[in-house]
């Protein structure tokens with residue numbers, strides 16, 4: 001579904017991403033971990049054609065994402081607050097996203113219902129603009145908007161960061177449900193090894209822009225990752 005080859009990106013002469021080959025299949029939940037500055041967000045920005053690579057390409061369903069915008073119709077993403085329209089209320093924003101994705105009112109209501117525990121009573125009917133929500137609640141709004149179109153590809157950058165523990169647990173349940181029922185290709189980055197190993201069936205470790213491990217998640221994966229990251233601390 002997503003294919004990457006010879007993808008390189010540098011800033012000011014420093015190479016920050018260098019991926020020879022990566023394939024993520026339809027229905028696969030793919031987790032990306034790595035220390036600060038490892039290149040996780042850069043990779044997602046390239047997948048979403050938000051920045052230009054030095055070399056190489058990203059294909060979605062065998063088409064280079066730079067060449068057409070067709071992939072946008074089946075791709076949902078939330079990387080940061082820049083994805084929101086912060087001068088709208090949540091209702092205005094959700095209706096806007098529903099309209100551009102041809103999501104009917106009844107579909108939107110059903111999804112809102114599915115996410116009501118995750119929203120925790122703090123997202124709808126708040127009589128304020130998105131810019132005035134807390135960082136955690138802005139994240140909830142963005143994640144919901146990304147999922148609303150029922151995408152085949154879902155890209156989320158650190159979805160668990162800034163969420164309270166109950167919301168993290170609810171989000172994990174929702175992501176697992178959506179992935180299982182809708183066969184979504186999910187790309188999720190996280191600093192939380194517990195969450196990412198619970199949600200993703202495959203984990204890639206990035207170090208200084210390079211993929212240094214590609215693991216099929218098993219009961220040993222969390223321990224392996226903890227060992228890797230603690231050896232980074234002590235090395």
Ligand SMILES: Nc1ncnc2c1ncn2[C@@H]1O[C@H](COP(=O)(O)OP(=O)(O)OP(=O)(O)O)[C@@H](O)[C@H]1O
Nearest residue numbers: 011012016034035036037038039040041042043191
């Ligand atoms: N616009 C930019 N200009 C210059 N350097 C950049 C730019 N964007 C990213 N970088 C650099 O690229 C490297 C990778 O950054 P990136 O944000 O992809 O890492 P990350 O793994 O997502 O980090 P974090 O876990 O801290 O969010 C870092 O050294 C960062 O400073």
